[in-house]
Amino acid sequence: MDNSIIQGFSKYTKQQRIDALIRKYGFEPDLADWLGSFEAPDETIRKIIADLSENPVSSFHLPFSIAPNFVVNEKNLFFPLVSEESSVVAALANAAGFWAKRGGFHAEVLGTEKKGQLHFKWNGNPEYLQSLFPEIKLKLRAESDFLTAKMEARGGGITHIELKSLPTILPNYFQLDGGFETCDAMGANFINSCLEQFGKSLQDYFLTSEKVSTGQRECEIIMAILSNYTPESRVRACVECPVNKLVEGKTDADCLQFAEKFEQAIRISQADVSRAVTHNKGIFNGIDALAVATGNDFRAIEACGHAFAARNGRYSGLTDVLIQDGLFRFSIEIAMAVGVVGGVTAVHPLSKLAMRILDNPSASELMMYLAVAGLASNFGAIKALVSVGIQQGHMKMHLSNILNQLNIPEEKREEIQSYFHDKTVSFSTVEEYWKNLESSI
Ligand code: MEV
Numbered sequence: 363m364d365n366s367i368i369q370g371f372s373k374y375t376k377q378q379r380i381d382a383l384i385r386k387y388g389f390e391p392d393l394a395d396w397l398g399s400f401e402a403p404d405e406t407i408r409k410i411i412a413d414l415s416e417n418p419v420s421s422f423h424l425p426f427s428i429a430p431n432f433v434v435n436e437k438n439l440f441f442p443l444v445s446e447e448s449s450v451v452a453a454l455a456n457a458a459g460f461w462a463k464r465g466g467f468h469a470e471v472l473g474t475e476k477k478g479q480l481h482f483k484w485n486g487n488p489e490y491l492q493s494l495f496p497e498i499k500l501k502l503r504a505e506s507d508f509l510t511a512k513m514e515a516r517g518g519g520i521t522h523i524e525l526k527s528l529p530t531i532l533p534n535y536f537q538l539d540g541g542f543e544t545c546d547a548m549g550a551n552f553i554n555s556c557l558e559q560f561g562k563s564l565q566d567y568f569l570t571s572e573k574v575s576t577g578q579r580e581c582e583i584i585m586a587i588l589s590n591y592t593p594e595s596r597v598r599a600c601v602e603c604p605v606n607k608l609v610e611g612k613t614d615a616d617c618l619q620f621a622e623k624f625e626q627a628i629r630i631s632q633a634d635v636s637r638a639v640t641h642n643k644g645i646f647n648g649i650d651a652l653a654v655a656t657g658n659d660f661r662a663i664e665a666c667g668h669a670f671a672a673r674n675g676r677y678s679g680l681t682d683v684l685i686q687d688g689l690f691r692f693s694i695e696i697a698m699a700v701g702v703v704g705g706v707t708a709v710h711p712l713s714k715l716a717m718r719i720l721d722n723p724s725a726s727e728l729m730m731y732l733a734v735a736g737l738a739s740n741f742g743a744i745k746a747l748v749s750v751g752i753q754q755g756h757m758k759m760h761l762s763n764i765l766n767q768l769n770i771p772e773e774k775r776e777e778i779q780s781y782f783h784d785k786t787v788s789f790s791t792v793e794e795y796w797k798n799l800e801s802s803i
Pocket residue numbers: 447640641642643644645647743744747752
């Protein structure tokens with residue numbers, strides 16, 4: 363393998379990038395054709411996708427799926443979902459259909475304020491700086507007017523700026539902690555631009571104000587960046603039904619037993635970190651699938667959600683359950699920042715379609731749908747875990763992946779599927795069964 367360091371890879375044409383791959387790894391010379399077969403035939407679409415990132419050599423496909431019957435605040439929607447994990451979409455569709463017959467999901471947004479921080483060092487008295495801060499704040503706001511005017515016209519803007527002295531983190535270390543309303547945008551560019559401007563204005567203040575002594579004119583900006591932790595941008599969703607309607611075709615006692623086991627599973631996720639992580643991973647199976655389909659930054663949504671799960675000093679499950687007066691109430695509360703304008707949402711053709719499928723939601727509506735997707739996914743997982751177990755559903759879907767991996771001919775698949783319908787599926791058991799079947803043909 364050629365291990366030489368490549369200079370200027372980003373300037374290579376696509377063909378040159380592919381040639382570099384062939385040279386380094388010894389791939390077949392027709393690699394370009396093969397990679398090309400994954401690209402959209404339409405040139406405009408091909409270009410849109412390629413322009414989303416750097417150095418592309420092809421397009422990476424994931425299924426774009428639909429889960430119908432999501433009733434959210436009485437609105438009946440299809441959820442567009444992108445996931446590589448078998449059974450995520452099936453679990454969401456099942457939960458949606460189940461709760462559609464029981465009044466659907468109820469959701470509300472509890473706040474939409476985003477956050478950003480300017481991190482800086484200044485060699486002076488923190489109390490004195492705090493006393494200057496009202497004046498500094500006016501300057502910061504006035505000098506970022508040119509950035510905030512449009513956002514303010516849309517009802518957003520800077521909500522607050524606070525000064526924090528944090529010498530226990532670093533000597534002479536301060537933060538400007540800003541709050542921002544970004545309307546239908548996730549707001550990353552807006553927030554970062556405001557913060558960088560704050561940095562310039564702050565440095566200018568120290569340089570020019572007569573209230574700052576000559577030895578303290580230096581202000582070192584460490585960095586200016588939004589915080590992906592947005593605890594004031596929060597959404598809640600819940601479902602509710604009589605306990606005796608929880609399991610179709612079962613007695614009241616069976617339903618109650620199911621509800622109690624479900625509740626135990628939730629309590630465990632709230633108290634035990636090892637379980638909480640897996641529990642929340644299942645929640646993000648749903649949230650991420652909808653976030654990816656709508657072109658949202660699922661890493662930001664996950665990072666925020668996990669931090670929110672640890673807001674009380676211990677990482678916990680994000681859902682809760684209450685069994686009271688014969689009612690089963692299952693809910694989620696989660697912090698997140700999402701957008702429906704700007705970013706990939708309005709660029710990727712399938713994200714644009716996803717937004718239309720969701721009836722072009724506002725950012726707040728999308729937050730509700732994401733919370734609902736998380737709750738539905740968690741409901742499906744816990745329901746399976748405390749009853750038949752997770753493997754039954756998982757393995758049925760996993761089997762079709764294994765059949766693909768083993769290149770099993772279409773006409774033989776049904777026979778294999780029916781053989782494994784009541785057996786444990788693993789790659790080796792399916793492979794062995796197929797080998798025996800093949801040799802008997
Ligand atoms: C698998 O992707 C997700 C689950 O592990 C979630 C859970 O355990 O709650 C099934």
